[in-house]
Amino acid sequence: MPAPGLIIAAPSSGSGKTVVTLGLLRHLARSGVAVASAKVGPDYIDPAFHAAASGRPCVNLDPWAMPPAMLRSAAARIATTAELVVCEGVMGLFDGATATTGSTADLAAALGWPVVFVVDAHAQAASAAAIVRGFATHRPDVALAGVVFNRIGSDRHAAVIAEACALAVPDVAVLGFLPRAAGLVLPERHLGLVQAREHPELEAFLDAAASLVARHVDVGALVALARGGVADGAQAEAAVPVPPLGQRIAVADDAAFAFRYALVVDGWRAAGAEIVGFSPLGDEAPDAGVDAVYLPGGYPELHAGRLAAADRFLGGLRAAAGRGAVIFGECGGYMVLGRGLVDADGHRHAMAGLLPLETSFADRGLHLGYRSVSLIAGTPLGLPGAGYRGHEFHYARTLSEGPGTPLMQAFDAGGRDLGTTGLVEGTVFGSFVHLITREDEPG
Secondary structure (H helix, E strand, O other), X not given: OOOOEEEEEOOOOOOOHHHHHHHHHHHHHHOOOOEEEEEEOOOOHHHHHHHHHHOOOEEEEOOOOOXXXXXXXXXXXXXXXXXXXXXXXXXXXXXXXXOOOOOHHHHHHHHOOOEEEEEEOOOOOOHHHHHHHHHHHHOOOOOEEEEEEEEEOOHHHHHHHXXXXXXXXXXXXXXXXXEOOOOOOOXXXXXXXXXXXXXXXXXXXXXXXXXXXXXXXXXXXXXXXXEOHHHOOOOOOOOOOOOOOOOEEEEEOEOOEOEOXXXXXXXXXXXXXXXXXXXXXXXXXXXXXXXEEEEOEOOHHHOHHHHHOOHHHHHXXXXXXXOOOEEEEEOHHHHHHOOEEEOOOOOEEEOOOOOOEEEEOOOOOOXXXXXXXXXXXXXXXXXXXXXXEEEEEEOOEEEEEOOOEOOEEEEEOOOOEEEEEOEEEOOEEEEOOEEEEEOOOOO
C-alpha cells in the first residue's frame, strides 16, 4: 500500500520549517525508516537538502503548475517507494501563486495529507495559541493536526503556550518545543540557501538538526498523524511533464547548473530517453553522441570566469549546435548560451555565443513569479501555441535580447501579459522561465 504522508508548514517563511523537516528526515532515516520527501512549489535548493537528509530523491509537488491528475500521480509514486512521506510546505500555509491558488494548503486539501505546523514563538507566549487557532479554522478542507513551537526560551515559556493551546485548540496535538539553537542556521545567498553540495559541514548540520528534533519533539506522535489519502484514485505512474528533447540528452550538472526538476528528467527517462550528465565547471563537453543538450538554471553568474575559460565545454556546445543537436537553456543556462555575461564586479565574460543575448549581474533586478507561457516558435517542446506553466526567479538584467525569433509569450499567474521572452536560433533555444509542465495536460 502507498505510504501515508504529512506536510510540515508554517505561518510564514523563517519560522523554522526547513530545519524541522531536515531534522525529522535525518532522524527517521538513521532510525531505519524508509522516509521519502517532497517540497511544495518551484524550489530547487531545499530538495537537495532533503535528499542529503533522507538518502532518497526529493520531488517537487506544485499545486499551481501541475494539473490535478499529475499532482496525484507524482505523490502516489513517491508514496509507493517508502514507509512515510514528509512534504515541506512553501512560505506560509495559505501563500501561493495568487491569493486563492497554488498554496501549501491547496496541496494538503488535494492529497488529503494533514499539516504539522511550525510556529516561531519567540517574543510571544499565549498569543501563539491564537495563531494556531486562526490557521486551524481558516479552511475546513485542511487538517491542521499538530504543532511544533520553535525558539522557546524556557520551560515556563513552553508551559504557558501548552496551557493556552489546550484551551484554544484542544484538537491540535502539541508535539514539541524546540529551544533556540543559534548554530542551526543555513547560510544564504541571492536565490536562497547556499546549495547543499556547497555546504562544507552539511552532515554535521543534519545530524545536529536530527538530534534536536529527537530530543524535543514527540516523533512517534508526529508520525502517527500521517494519512494515506493520496492513494485514493491516484495512479502511481511516471509523469512526462516536458517532452524529451531527444533520444540521448546531455544534462549539465554541477554547482553552476543544479536547478532542474526531478520530475522533468525522470519523465524523460520514463519516455525512453537516455540521460548523460556532464560538468561545465569541470570543463567537460557534452557527449559527442547525444542529440540534445540541456543547460538548467543555477549560478553561472558566480562562476562566469571559469565558464568563459572552459574551452572544451564551450567548444562542445558550439560543435553540438553545428551538427544540428538540440540545445535548450533555462535561466542560467540561457545566459550561458548568450554572447556575454557581466558579473557582479562589472567584468564581461564571453559565453557560448549561440544566441544574441547579453546579460548582467552587476546591476541586479529581481524577476520572480509563476509564468504561463505559449510557444511562438516550434521546437521539440511543441508546436507554436503549445502551453506550459513554469517559474521565473533570477536577479540578472537583460542588456540585449535579439534581434531574433522569440521563444514564447509569457503571462504571470494572474494572467497579466508580460510580453515575449526567450530566443530561438536554429536548434538552439532558451528563456529565463523554468518549465514545470505542459499547461494543456488533462486532469
